[in-house]
Amino acid sequence: MKAILYEVVAEDTVKCSVCSHYCLIKNGKRGLCGVRENVDGELIALNYGLSIATSIDPIEKKPIFEYLPGTTTYSFSTVGCNMDCPWCQNQSISQVPKPNNPVEGYNISPELHVSQAVNYNCPSISYTYTEPTIFLEYAYDTMKIAKRNGLKNIWVTNGYMSSETLDIILPYLDAANVDYKGTKDTYKKYLKCDNLVVLNNLKRLKESNIHLEVTTLFIPGINDKISDIKAIIKDLTTYLGTDFVWHVSRFFPHYKLKNKAITKLSTLNKAKQLGEKAGIKRIYLGNT
Ligand code: SF4
Known part of the structure; x- marks a missing residue:
């Protein structure tokens, strides 16, 4: 899927504005997160619709302790991350696509995520496990449908998104745990x-x-x-x-x-x- 926050800055280079790395990416290359690639001058979100981890967790596991306590939260992520913390607990999914490996995941549409959350009586969806910023388009589409269905949206994030990304998600975001x-x-x-x-x-x-x-x-x-x-x-x-x-x-x-x-x-x-x-x-x- 074509990415939503980028610009062409030279004949063979695009600039991604999804996170504060603001990667300059040449044709055929990817950004630091390993999931956004310049394909002939268009920035493509390679991880759109590809969920690598999907689960139903107690909200306290995020950890979120003072919002919807005692409930479960439908949680998912794609592969990739815009950081490479040496202590990462989820490096088997966060680092796996870098620098140029296959972007793996199961095809699950935003609509299906939301209907599964509703079916399992989860009052919220958490964008978690890796970094939601790097699957912005997928998260954003899911957040909009979740809102229409009365669900809350929670990001578990390293907080390194760009201000442009915050502009996009804030109207649909209800809670966050930031490292x-x-x-x-x-x-x-x-x-x-x-x-x-x-x-x-x-x-x-x-x-x-x-x-x-x-x-x-x-x-x-x-x-x-x-x-x-x-x-x-x-x-x-x-x-x-x-x-x-x-x-x-x-x-x-x-x-x-x-x-x-x-x-x-x-x-x-x-x-x-x-x-x-x-x-x-x-x-x-x-x-x-
Ligand atoms: S989201 Fe990825 S490609 Fe975009 S600026 Fe951040 S690390 Fe770079």
Whole structure:
């Protein structure tokens, strides 16, 4: 399917504006997410309609704790991601199409996702497991039909979408869980991303009255020093104030970080204590 946010910037190059990488993509090549390809001057979303994971989960598993509690949420994703976190828990689907591998998935239309959600009595659909930003067109079409059927839409996201993508989804979005993964240096060193993009998007989501929950995974040796925890809290409270839900979550060795230790419970307790001291009242410990 032809992508919805791109422009031709040179004879053989298009610029994708779906996320804040704003990839410049030459003919025959893909963007960083591995699922958007320049085919003869048109940007094609290779993952449209191809669901790699579909499930019905408790909403608390997203994690969303303070929106539709006790309900199930119909969840799906495609392959691909615009980040490559060394600690990714879903790398077998998030990284598999990169740089030029087949874009796999089962043909499931937006209409079928919504009718399955209705049939299984799920009051919401979650766009999750990988990064919904990179399957924007598929998510957007599903969100519109979901709304017409009285369902809520929830994004579980790294928050690195462009402002153009937020413009498109905000009228249909009800709730989000956004990862805030570390300090400015964590984003720069491990993700090659700018943390200010995520913070500005968090602010915009909050100002748009989207139900917002934030998750931070604390990883030994990466973002778990007291100075890191304080910097993360300062970033979040500067952009969001203190009225938001914060999940402080425990890391288990995975993907490129199999040699790391499990996060100490004392680290999570310290993060909770420091967060509460800064005024954040709704803090939950995760993966404990
Ligand atoms: S979604 Fe992001 S990573 Fe993928 S092609 Fe577009 S700008 Fe690049």
